[in-house]
Amino acid sequence: DGGITQSPKYLFRKEGQNVTLSCEQNLNHDAMYWYRQDPGQGLRLIYYSQIVNDFQKGDIAEGYSVSREKKESFPLTVTSAQKNPTAFYLCASSITGPGSYEQYFGPGTRLTVT
C-alpha cells in the first residue's frame, strides 16, 4: 500500500537530548513537510522540502533540523535548543507543480520530553 510511515508512534526522551523522528513515503511525491501540533494551536509548519537536497524553514524552525538526502525520506531532528519539544509531530507529502495540491499525512509521532 502506498502511504506515509512515521516511527515510532510514541517517543520519550530526557531533556537535553537530541531526538530524530522518521518519515518515509512511497507515493513518489517530490514535496515533504513537517508540522507540529499542540492543543488549540492547529498545525504549525516546521520545515518543508520540495526537492532532494533542498529544504526551507517554516514558521517555527528554531530548535529543529532536517535533511533530504533521498526522495522517500525526510527525517526531523528535535535538538536540545528547542524550548518546548513535547508535542505531536506530523509528516506530510504532496506532488508539486500545477494541479491538485492536497497533502497526504502520516499517522504522527507523539514526543514527550521530561
Place this chain on the structure above:
Amino acid sequence: AQSVTQLDSQVPVFEEAPVELRCNYSSSVSVYLFWYVQYPNQGLQLLLKYLSGSTLVKGINGFEAEFNKSQTSFHLRKPSVHISDTAEYFCAVSDPSGNTPLVFGKGTRLSVIA
C-alpha cells in the same frame, strides 16, 4: 500572506442533528480550499477539496462544503451527524501555483452527543 480563520474552536451537537463548521480565508487571488478530519492520535485525512467549478463540493462520510468567493468562506456541513463524526476538523488554503505549503486554520473540535 494567506490565512485561514475557523470561527469556532469547539462545536457540540446532538446525534442526528445538522452541523456547520465555519471557515473564512483571506486572499485576493484564486485559491484552492480543503477540509481535513483528524481522529484522536491519528494523522489528517482529506474530507473534500475545492479547486474550481461547482461551488458545492461533496466529500466523504456525507460531508459537503460550499465555496463563497464574495464572502471568502468555505463552510463545512453535514445534515445528520453520527457519534463517529466526533473529531477535529481543519480548513486549509493553498494558491494554485503549488509552490507553497498549505496554510491551516486552528481547527474545530466537533463533539457529537448521544
